[in-house]
Amino acid sequence: MQKIYLDNSASTRVDPRVVEAMRPYFAELYGNASSLHSFGREAKAVMDAARASLAANIGAKPQEVVFTSSGTESNNFALKGVAFANRGKGNHIIVSAIEHDSVLGPAQWLQGQGFDVSYLAVNEDGLVSAAALDQEIRKGTILVSVMHANNEIGTIQSIDELGKVCRDRGVYFHTDACQSFGKVPVDVHAQSLDLVTINAHKIYGPKGIGALFIRDGIAIMPWQHGGGHEMGLRSATENIPAIVGFAKAAALCVEEMDAEDARTVALREKIIDAVLDTVPYAYLNGSRQQRLANNISLGFSGLEGDAIRLLLELDELGIAVSSGSACSSNGGGHKTSHVLAAIGLDAVRARGALRVSLGRFNTAQDVDIFLEKLSEVLRSLKPLTSVLI
Ligand SMILES: Cc1ncc(COP(=O)(O)O)c(C=O)c1O
Numbered sequence: 001m002q003k004i005y006l007d008n009s010a011s012t013r014v015d016p017r018v019v020e021a022m023r024p025y026f027a028e029l030y031g032n033a034s035s036l037h038s039f040g041r042e043a044k045a046v047m048d049a050a051r052a053s054l055a056a057n058i059g060a061k062p063q064e065v066v067f068t069s070s071g072t073e074s075n076n077f078a079l080k081g082v083a084f085a086n087r088g089k090g091n092h093i094i095v096s097a098i099e100h101d102s103v104l105g106p107a108q109w110l111q112g113q114g115f116d117v118s119y120l121a122v123n124e125d126g127l128v129s130a131a132a133l134d135q136e137i138r139k140g141t142i143l144v145s146v147m148h149a150n151n152e153i154g155t156i157q158s159i160d161e162l163g164k165v166c167r168d169r170g171v172y173f174h175t176d177a178c179q180s181f182g183k184v185p186v187d188v189h190a191q192s193l194d195l196v197t198i199n200a201h202k203i204y205g206p207k208g209i210g211a212l213f214i215r216d217g218i219a220i221m222p223w224q225h226g227g228g229h230e231m232g233l234r235s236a237t238e239n240i241p242a243i244v245g246f247a248k249a250a251a252l253c254v255e256e257m258d259a260e261d262a263r264t265v266a267l268r269e270k271i272i273d274a275v276l277d278t279v280p281y282a283y284l285n286g287s288r289q290q291r292l293a294n295n296i297s298l299g300f301s302g303l304e305g306d307a308i309r310l311l312l313e314l315d316e317l318g319i320a321v322s323s324g325s326a327c328s329s330n331g332g333g334h335k336t337s338h339v340l341a342a343i344g345l346d347a348v349r350a351r352g353a354l355r356v357s358l359g360r361f362n363t364a365q366d367v368d369i370f371l372e373k374l375s376e377v378l379r380s381l382k383p384l385t386s387v388l389i
Pocket of ligand 1: 009010069070071072073075100102147149150151176178179199201208209210
């Protein structure tokens with residue numbers, strides 16, 4: 001059976017060009033970038049070049065990019081590091097209600113440490129209003145964190161407007177760009193960004209490598225102590241193969257962004273139109289316009305509680321999709337989506353969605369097969385409300 005992978009928001013296949021770029025750094029050029037001998041100097045030179053290339057892709061200076069192990073680590077570092085370094089200025093932090101768990105988790109933990117956290121509401125498309133953000137900022141606000149694009153519903157925020165509000169009010173602005181980087185432009189100057197989280201495994205690079213952009217001059221407390229790697233901000237021997245792969249993956253995405261965007265949007269629109277036109281009880285979650293090119297979040301009235309079943313039946317037919325975010329399956333049990341609840345869906349609808357996320361290696365044929373299999377599965381599931389509508 002031919003398998004079709006439509007879960008590119010969870011992770012992506014590593015591009016063969018990235019694998020090639022990484023290959024020499026496992027068994028041939030394996031030095032430690034902190035060593036003084038030629039192996040070490042070579043590793044350091046390669047790492048410096050990768051850092052400079054990655055930085056250039058977001059309009060940053062090389063020394064403003066700190067490598068981490070993941071998007072999760074970068075988000076933890078941004079929130080906890082800024083919170084503790086700026087305690088003297090205030091204790092108020094603002095995050096949006098639809099953040100990834102790797103922002104919500106540290107935010108909740110910080111509440112336990114005496115910080116005050118506000119959760120910004122979003123509208124039915126999942127958008128944060130710049131005016132609402134402006135109102136929420138008060139004396140003592142030290143940090144705002146609003147994700148660039150949402151991992152469940154694909155909504156892309158007007159990040160430049162939010163950044164401008166924070167800049168005008170003198171508050172640090174962090175954005176989690178794990179889902180947007182490589183798909184839409186991220187420019188730390190044009191978008192007034194102070195801290196940006198990115199990772200490699202969403203952009204056809206390896207897992208276990210991420211980065212945090214930290215604007216020069218931002219007060220941030222190191223979170224991982226040791227040998228003083230990464231400009232003293234994040235100790236640990238740098239993962240050279242992964243860093244090389246990350247930079248290569250990012251460069252390819254940026255180079256190919258326009259063509260890939262047009263191609264993916266066409267595939268996305270084909271799926272959305274086909275499903276909404278042929279399944280009367282189907283609906284789309286998130287903004288139709290301000291949406292990632294690769295995200296389709298579908299709800300099926302009457303089948304929300306069956307989202308996992310739908311996913312597993314498609315899996316039986318060789319189609320890999322998600323019931324929301326990949327992380328929602330961690331820790332057992334399917335929980336209500338905080339993102340679907342935040343865009344105003346009722347408790348039933350917030351229980352599940354079918355997230356189809358396209359990627360570089362998907363073809364028009366994949367889309368046709370998916371549509372065929374989806375209608376097969378939907379016919380067999382017979383939603384209760386299809387008879388009610
Ligand atoms: C928006 C967002 N932020 C952060 C992460 C976490 O990144 P990582 O898997 O590298 O820890 C993810 C991945 O699921 C994500 O989608």
